[in-house]
Amino acid sequence: MNATNPNQSEITDTRLLLLSPxxxxxVLRGAIEAGETIMVSGVQVSFEARIGLGHKxxxxxxxxxxxxxxxxxxxxxxxxxIDIGEHVHIANLKSDYTATHSLEEAKTEYAIGLKGRET
Amino acid sequence: xxxxxxxxxxxxxxxxxxxxVAYLVECAHHVARExxxxxxxxxxxxxxPGCFPNEYAQRMMEKLCTHPNVGAVLLVSLGCxxxxxxxxxxxxxxxxxxxxTLVIQQGGGTLTSIDDGRDWVAAQVVLLKQAAAVPMxxxxxxxxxxxxxxxxxxxxxxxxxxxxxxDQLVAAGATCIFEETGELIGCEEIMADRAVTPELADELxxxxxKAERYYDTLGFGSFAAGNAEGGLTxxxxxxxxxxxxxxxxxxxxxxxxxxxxxxxxxYLMDVVPDGEVRFGFPNISDNAEIVEMMxxxxxxxxxxxxxxxxxxxxxxxVIKIAANPKMYERLSEDMDINAGRILDGHASxxxxxxxxxxxxxxxxxxxxxxxxxxxxxxxxxxxxSFEPIGPACLPI
Numbered sequence: 001m002n003a004t005n006p007n008q009s010e011i012t013d014t015r016l017l018l019l020s021p022x023x024x025x026x027v028l029r030g031a032i033e034a035g036e037t038i039m040v041s042g043v044q045v046s047f048e049a050r051i052g053l054g055h056k057x058x059x060x061x062x063x064x065x066x067x068x069x070x071x072x073x074x075x076x077x078x079x080x081x082i083d084i085g086e087h088v089h090i091a092n093l094k095s096d097y098t099a100t101h102s103l104e105e106a107k108t109e110y111a112i113g114l115k116g117r118e119t
Numbered sequence: 120x121x122x123x124x125x126x127x128x129x130x131x132x133x134x135x136x137x138x139x140v141a142y143l144v145e146c147a148h149h150v151a152r153e154x155x156x157x158x159x160x161x162x163x164x165x166x167x168p169g170c171f172p173n174e175y176a177q178r179m180m181e182k183l184c185t186h187p188n189v190g191a192v193l194l195v196s197l198g199c200x201x202x203x204x205x206x207x208x209x210x211x212x213x214x215x216x217x218x219x220t221l222v223i224q225q226g227g228g229t230l231t232s233i234d235d236g237r238d239w240v241a242a243q244v245v246l247l248k249q250a251a252a253v254p255m256x257x258x259x260x261x262x263x264x265x266x267x268x269x270x271x272x273x274x275x276x277x278x279x280x281x282x283x284x285x286d287q288l289v290a291a292g293a294t295c296i297f298e299e300t301g302e303l304i305g306c307e308e309i310m311a312d313r314a315v316t317p318e319l320a321d322e323l324x325x326x327x328x329k330a331e332r333y334y335d336t337l338g339f340g341s342f343a344a345g346n347a348e349g350g351l352t353x354x355x356x357x358x359x360x361x362x363x364x365x366x367x368x369x370x371x372x373x374x375x376x377x378x379x380x381x382x383x384x385x386y387l388m389d390v391v392p393d394g395e396v397r398f399g400f401p402n403i404s405d406n407a408e409i410v411e412m413m414x415x416x417x418x419x420x421x422x423x424x425x426x427x428x429x430x431x432x433x434x435x436x437v438i439k440i441a442a443n444p445k446m447y448e449r450l451s452e453d454m455d456i457n458a459g460r461i462l463d464g465h466a467s468x469x470x471x472x473x474x475x476x477x478x479x480x481x482x483x484x485x486x487x488x489x490x491x492x493x494x495x496x497x498x499x500x501x502x503x504s505f506e507p508i509g510p511a512c513l514p515i
Contacts, residue, residue: 017275017462019275027271027275027350028271028350029462029463030462052349052350053270053271053272053350053443053445053462054270054271054272054349054350054351054425054443055271055350056271056350056352070356070359071274071359071360073305073306073309073355073359074305074355075305075352075353075355075356075359076352076353076355076356088352089347089350089352090347090352093352093353094353095340095352095353095354095355096305096353096355097304097305097331097335097340097353097354097355098304098331098334098335098339098340098342098354099338099340100340100342100347100352100353100354101339101340101342101343101344101347102344102347102348103344103347103348
């Protein structure tokens with residue numbers, strides 16, 4: 001990180017909530033809209049897609065097969081390298097216990113969009 | 120407001136004086152439902168749909184029909200089902216509650232049975248309303264907690280706030296129950312550290328291990344598609360959030376559905392059946408969990424929701440705690456508490472926890488929760504099988 005300003009890495013958009021100092025993800029306390037550029041751990045990150053309230057973004061780069069930490073506890077392993085600020089979810093994080101069931105594929109297949117829906 | 124309760128013969132006190140109408144097989148469901156309709160505010164419908172006998176369902180119905188919030192019971196039988204209605208009626212009668220069994224095949228069919236049932240219910244409701252209440256302490260309350268329709272906000276607002284309320288209830292001597300071992304996968308070690316004895320710690324770990332194996336066999340975790348849409352990615356992430364409902368108190372014991380703790384404290388309810396996987400998913404939806412905590416005496420349930428569940432329950436009031444501030448805006452008519460304010464920075468976890476604790480006392484004193492006002496009386500009971508708990512589960 002920036003040697004002349006050790007606090008640089010702490011500059012983060014106020015919508016990103018850090019639950020434990022050990023965590024490598026932030027939780028969104030408000031949605032980030034598509035097209036926004038915000039600060040994540042001192043780095044400017046642009047978002048192509050909207051990310052909803054309660055979702056997670058990477059606080060730092062996370063290597064494939066390493067543990068993702070939230071509440072200071074492991075919540076699964078990265079399935080590929082994750083960039084700083086990237087949305088951390090079912091496409092790049094898997095359970096170390098039981099696989100997760102979601103309707104993401106069904107939604108795409110049957111084209112039921114979530115457009116305009118606030119979550 | 121001072122708390123008052125209806126004293127039952129086993130020493131427990133009810134915060135409501137409900138008449139339960141219980142169908143003993145799906146074939147009697149219609150008649151039972153029709154009987155309840157004119158008295159919906161005072162009579163609640165419960166029941167078991169299966170025709171095959173099941174020890175768990177029998178025990179659950181016995182515990183529910185003698186729940187402290189229940190003052191009288193009408194059993195509705197078709198007549199040829201396997202449910203042991205004789206034993207159930209005797210247990211209710213022995214508890215000192217008025218009870219009547221309507222057997223449709225003996226009584227003259229649908230309309231005659233409905234008329235007979237309505238007459239009996241109307242007469243009993245008059246008596247229930249005249250019943251005298253006695254003073255009641257917080258230490259005499261049993262409170263359960265569930266989360267349903269969880270999202271990424273549940274574990275950082277509503278669940279820790281419910282945990283804070285639990286800490287105050289336990290400190291005041293109340294009995295508090297948290298559950299769904301399938302939603303504690305990944306938390307087993309930190310949870311075991313809170314057990315009052317090392318032997319109980321082993322039992323807590325084993326209960327989560329059992330849940331993990333059970334869900335693994337079924338191929339699904341206790342994780343719905345809407346959880347992922349709300350930002351939760353894995354079962355262990357959902358678990359960490361759900362675990363926060365238990366607060367910080369020491370864990371006094373491990374119970375199974377229908378076990379009634381003899382003294383106050385915090386208890387984990389093991390809801391995953393014992394033995395080989397049978398009868399499908401442990402709890403097919405949130406109300407199955409509420410019903411099991413009621414069978415263990417819960418007077419009331421704290422229900423934390425992020426996505427926005429609208430359910431209530433028969434017999435015991437449900438307090439709805441909205442974790443997500445956006446959802447609260449949409450569903451405020453269903454929500455008792457807005458814990459989403461924590462996310463907006465408008466309230467702290469302890470402030471919302473205090474608010475929940477105060478509301479528990481208010482609802483226990485007779486004020487209706489939102490789901491009660493709206494007439495929600497959901498109920499579900501399905502097949503399961505359990506072994507009795509071991510001696511280390513309820514340390515002296």
